[in-house]
Amino acid sequence: MKWLLVLAMQMLIGSLLALQDSSKENRGSSSQQYCTDLNPQTGLDIEQIMGLWYGSEVITHIGSEEGESVYDTCVVIHLSDITNSTSSSESTQRDNGPEVRFGTSYGYPGDRSQSRHDTDGNRRYQAQQHQQHQQQHQYQYNYRQQTSFRYLRLIWDEKDHTLEYTLRFNSSRPGFWISSAPQSGTMIQLPYVQFTGTVQVLKAINNQLVLTFCQSVPGGQLFSVVLTRQPMGLSPEENQSIRNFLRRKHLSTTSMRKVCFSAATNQASLGLATSIWIVLVLQFFTKKN
Numbered sequence: 376m377k378w379l380l381v382l383a384m385q386m387l388i389g390s391l392l393a394l395q396d397s398s399k400e401n402r403g404s405s406s407q408q409y410c411t412d413l414n415p416q417t418g419l420d421i422e423q424i425m426g427l428w429y430g431s432e433v434i435t436h437i438g439s440e441e442g443e444s445v446y447d448t449c450v451v452i453h454l455s456d457i458t459n460s461t462s463s464s465e466s467t468q469r470d471n472g473p474e475v476r477f478g479t480s481y482g483y484p485g486d487r488s489q490s491r492h493d494t495d496g497n498r499r500y501q502a503q504q505h506q507q508h509q510q511q512h513q514y515q516y517n518y519r520q521q522t523s524f525r526y527l528r529l530i531w532d533e534k535d536h537t538l539e540y541t542l543r544f545n546s547s548r549p550g551f552w553i554s555s556a557p558q559s560g561t562m563i564q565l566p567y568v569q570f571t572g573t574v575q576v577l578k579a580i581n582n583q584l585v586l587t588f589c590q591s592v593p594g595g596q597l598f599s600v601v602l603t604r605q606p607m608g609l610s611p612e613e614n615q616s617i618r619n620f621l622r623r624k625h626l627s628t629t630s631m632r633k634v635c636f637s638a639a640t641n642q643a644s645l646g647l648a649t650s651i652w653i654v655l656v657l658q659f660f661t662k663k664n
Contacts, residue, residue, distance in 0.1 A: 410589040410597070413624060415550030415575040421456065421525070424579050428452045428602035430533075431609040434621065435630040436597040442630065448534040449635040452586075452602060457541075458525040527552060529574070531562070533634075538562040542574060550576035568594045578620060583609065585617060587626075599626070608635050 430450030529540040541556035552574040563569075572590030577599070579585075584602040601617050603609050609617075618628045 410572055410591045412551070413575050413577060413587055413589070413626075415548075415577055416579055417550070419550045419576055419579055421544075421549045424576070424584055425454050425456060428454070428584055428604065429606045429608065430600060430634040431603050432601040432614055432617075433632050433634060434599045434601065434618070434626075434628050435632075436599065436621075436626045436628075437595060438630060440630045443633065444631070445633045445636050447636075450600065450602075451532045452600070453528075453530040453532070455528045456525065457528045461526045461541075525549075526555070530560075533562075536560070536562040536565070540570065540574070550579075552576075570596070572596065577624065578617070583613065583617065585620075597626075606635065 428451070430452070433450065523546045524543045525546055527540075527542045527544070529542060531538040531540070537560040538558055539560045540554065540558055542552040543555040544550075544552045554571050554573070557569055558567075570588065570590055572588065575587045575589070577585045577587050582604050585599055586602065587599040588596060590596040599621060601609065601614065618631075621628050
């Protein structure tokens with residue numbers, strides 16, 4: 376009888392462990408549950424990832440489709456910091472934080488006339504006033520640092536169509552970007568659902584950049600684009616390493632499309648990159664004039 380009880384307990388524990396493993400493996404099955412935070416890369420130098428990137432793979436983490444497909448298109452992405460040029464009131468009108476009072480209500484001298492007749496009292500008063508100003512300045516500086524946002528423009532160019540994202544991020548967490556405006560570009564003329572979610576920098580090392588797009592509603596989306604500085608893309612070994620990295624984040628990698636794969640699409644990607652640079656240069660000089 377006792378051995379039957381032990382056997383039943385072992386089967387129950389085994390079932391619970393299997394359920395837990397299945398839950399982790401299917402983390403990418405619900406965009407709503409996992410859009411909050413995928414632990415983006417820390418210690419990110421945002422300036423180092425600005426500029427042109429070429430697609431290698433686009434990996435979809437949710438949905439029923441499985442397998443690897445090769446597309447005859449190329450994805451080219453351009454990142455730029457537009458903090459200084461954005462017209463958003465969030466970036467141009469910074470809040471200094473709540474009013475901070477350190478004066479008489481916190482025990483500092485309230486009768487100035489009496490203090491000025493007393494040299495020692497006047498010195499103490501001036502020292503207290505100086506300390507008050509320093510504390511208030513430091514508090515407001517810390518508040519601005521905690522709430523300061525920077526803005527990015529992300530241009531996605533693929534198959535003669537462009538899509539422009541405007542994103543913002545807190546300076547204290549540069550790898551977590553939030554959509555801050557509707558997208559623009561020729562791609563929105565196609566059947567398109569506006570993206571209102573987050574873009575997280577899961578990996579930014581040397582020649583590799585992994586951006587994960589996540590949106591809960593409408594039309595849940597959860598996918599990663601694997602990018603490189605070189606038009607020829609990453610090697611199979613490098614792509615496999617990134618897939619393993621995403622699996623360790625409990626993101627499914629069963630649905631992939633390879634881009635910028637053939638020689639023809641590589642030539643097209645160079646043409647797209649050149650076109651993007653020309654447009655950006657024209658926009659710069661138009662604004663200056």
